[in-house]
Amino acid sequence: MVKTEYVAISASGEQIRLCIEVSPSEPDPLPGGDFRCRVRINAFDIDEFAYGVDALQAYCLSVKLLKMRLDEKQQQGWQFYFPGHLDHAIDFNEGYF
Secondary structure, three states, X not given: OEEEEEEEEOOOOXXXXXXXXXXXXXXXXXXXXXXXXXXXXXXXXXXXEEEEOOXXXXXXXXXXXXXXXXXXXXXXXXXXXXXXXXXXXXXXXXXXX
């Protein structure tokens, strides 16, 4: 599992630490399933799977899913930063993914 920590600040100034987790691809346990990757951001109650026909597609789609969820939060006014670097926000629409 890949875990990365960020700082998120809401439009109202609330500051939280985020831990973004993306699991390695694994076979989907459902009969007839292909592969899946879990995307989790506990601070935002995000815990979802991205599914693909193989391990690589599942991983690639998990990155797209993560970008979609973070874009939604940015549109709600959240800004994201690397810890210790609160002077420059990360803009996920500028090709971070």
